[in-house]
Amino acid sequence: MTGNESIARGFYEAGGFLASSYPGSPTVEILDAIKSYKRGYVDWAPNEKVALEMAIGSSISGARSLVSMKHVGVNIALDPLMTFTQTSVNGGFVLVVGDDPGMKSSQNEQDSRILAKFSNMPVLVPSDNREAKEFTKDAFWISEEFQTPVMIQMTSRLCHSRSVVDLEPPLDIEVNGYEPDVSNHAMIPPYTHKKQYEMNERIEKLEGFSTMSSLNKLEEKEGADTLVITSGLLYHNLKELDPQVSILKLGLVYPLPKEQISKLVKQYKNIIVLEEMMPFIENELKTMGVECEGKKYFSFTGELFTEDIKKGLSLAGVMQDEISTEPESFSTPERPPLMCSGCPHRPVFDLLKKSKVTVVGDIGCYSLGLLPPFEVSKINISMGASLGITRGMRKAFNYQGNNDPIVALIGDGTFYHSGLSGIVNLAKSSDKHDNITVIVLDNSTTAMTGGQDTPSSSKYKETDIDLDISSVLSSLGFSRITKVDQFDYQKTKEVFEEEIKHDGLSAIITTRPCALKYKIKEQHYYVNPNVCIGCRNCVNTNCPPISMKKYSNNDKLKSYIDPDMCVGCSVCSQVCPVGAIRPFKGGQ
Missing domain, CATH: 3.40.50.970 (Thiamin diphosphate (ThDP)-binding fold, Pyr/PP domains)
Incomplete structure (x- = not known):
């Protein structure tokens, strides 16, 4: 298990x-x-x-x-x-x-x-x-x-x-x-x-x-003058090394067994605390008057693997720092996360990137808008924070005489998780001419964590709960609300441009559902290389199935769509200036 x-x-x-x-x-x-x-x-x-x-x-x-x-x-x-x-x-x-x-x-x-x-x-x-x-x-x-x-x-x-x-x-x-x-x-x-x-x-x-309690386990090693106090998975990492130390493995780490520890530590010359993150056990022991060391030898952040423990114990003089005879290892290339094929967030970020507007992000799949290739949103603090942050930025911008528009992003799951109070704050305290656009990315699921339902999932399943985000926004004080299907690229572009220019508070709800959760797949698209001019407009939408390749009888790189990955969202076809990208029909 x-x-x-x-x-x-x-x-x-x-x-x-x-x-x-x-x-x-x-x-x-x-x-x-x-x-x-x-x-x-x-x-x-x-x-x-x-x-x-x-x-x-x-x-x-x-x-x-x-x-x-x-x-x-x-x-x-x-x-x-x-x-x-x-x-x-x-x-x-x-x-x-x-x-x-x-x-x-x-x-x-x-x-x-x-x-x-x-x-x-x-x-x-x-x-x-x-x-x-x-x-x-x-x-x-x-x-x-x-x-x-x-x-x-x-x-x-x-x-x-x-x-x-x-x-x-x-x-x-x-x-x-x-x-x-x-x-x-x-x-x-x-x-x-x-x-x-x-x-x-x-x-x-x-x-x-x-x-x-039997939750705590003492393993004494004959002749050892060092006691390592640890807990959790680190116990097994330590056991792999089999150092010449006794081990007190704590299952109940708070409160500590003070009486047991006070008697035990007197038998050892050195007391070492092995724990990840903060020196919690170490500080508890020092408060008891126990002389011990922990973070002196082990990192205060990140996971501690056997090699990290070995280095720490070597620094403490408990193990020999042996010279490795193994060949030099090579670091694995980083593989940053990507939005899925057909992800409804992709055209949103493509349009926002082109608009060059200030964007405040939030927690969810759309956090990937921070990263290449989009690099659209520049701020991401915690769930639901985009709304309050946007309000504060607007006030500071206004004071500086900066009238640049600000866009706040929030998903439907986060909207209901911790966004409602921020929505109320925006609706009730924004000045008439505050240029703020809230984009609610309603993909009808909690996508990043595995596709759990949200109150907006009712559109796609039978349920007694039918919460409509536009109705919620309206009831909380928003008067200017627009729904848009972001796979209708041109219409979405027009809506974004209009609302971002609007001298006041407005909301846009993008309505396309999560492609992964709802397994939405239309006929895939293909590129006619004889029409394609290699402008890369389609590539710049950053959809995983699209790349550049050389076709036979063509010296110039042309775009190519992997038919096994394409889900037929059609955005690439809509941004192609020459009509080179078309839906596949049997026999083509």
Whole structure:
């Protein structure tokens, strides 16, 4: 199983009832895996805050509940989380967070262990997929035993790697039901003061439990004068090297087993902490008065592989830095992500690039507009931020006497995730002549994370929910709204030019669905080399099937369309000035 599948299996075996999430790599597959067990209630929420609140409601009602999200999603959910951790849990509550050392698919690299301590909740860190399943079950037990929410910290590599997992039958756990308790569920000043003391007492009890717990594992090596304290996948990387050290592998990294560690460290000359990202364990130990080193030898950012650990231990004098006899390795050429063939975002970026307008981007597939070959948007901070940033830029531009138009991009998933408040801010506080154009890229799915539904997906499937983005914009204060099919290139160009020039606030909704999610494919197009003049207008749309090649009897490079990749969006044909690109008909 993958780590994500193992978490799902642990939820199932623990008798979990409700699982909620907002899709975000690396934890996105957890919910789909839980769905496959066809037990309990599983739901995608419009954002992480709502997902967490659903799990809170289920937990308060006595049901074992799990919420999963990537590390930046915790930022969205932190407001209710920081208050919920003050309460005494009824049904077990587990928060699974996927951290991303090295930022393979994230805009930052943050360490969720710090947020767990900040919110007074214990953290379990599995080292492999067997532990991921077992720790999920343990987390529910700890949650109910100590009446606390519990965090499980995963990392990208552990979420997606595979290892053997033993399967067991699920527990039959009843939903206890809701018992009104204002002093526990209404966190207002008359009750919150007492809760601070209760949280402190809970952490002290967990500290005692950690000392006795089998979640932590000590491996002593005879003759070793160095103790390495580590957790997670790094334990296995360290074991591959088999250094002359004893190892304390922590499964429960907060709170630490202080009593056990205080006695243990006296037996060793050197204490080394091996952990990715922030020096969380290292700082906890130093606060206890333990002399140790960690980030002195290991990087504070990125993943730590066996070669990184070996270099660090060599610096610490624990291993010999052997001269490698292996041939010099060559770095793998970078392979930047590309928009799919037929991606509806491509003509949008082609037009925006030609317009040379200031564009503020957002999170989603359209983030690729930052990168070559488009390099259109220059700003991308966090989900939904494009709208507020655009408002602030407009104010600063106006003050400088700069009337240049500004375009804000946002996808339909992000629109509902965290864009609505920004939309309200734009509609209610923009001056009459503020030149701001909001382009909502409505491809009817959360495309970047695997094609999960959004409230706009109702156009393509039967559902009781039918939210129309233009109606939402109108109800929130937008009066100038235009819908356009961006595969109608000329019409889209005219709309973009008109709205960008408009002296005021306007919105454009592009309506083409995700080609990958909905498998939309028309008859492919081909190039007639005898008509093609090699102007590269089609190539400049940056569609993957299009390239330049030499045809027989032609010395000049002409464009060529790979028929196996083309989905027939027709944009290349529309930008061709001489009509050399045509739809394929059988027999041609």
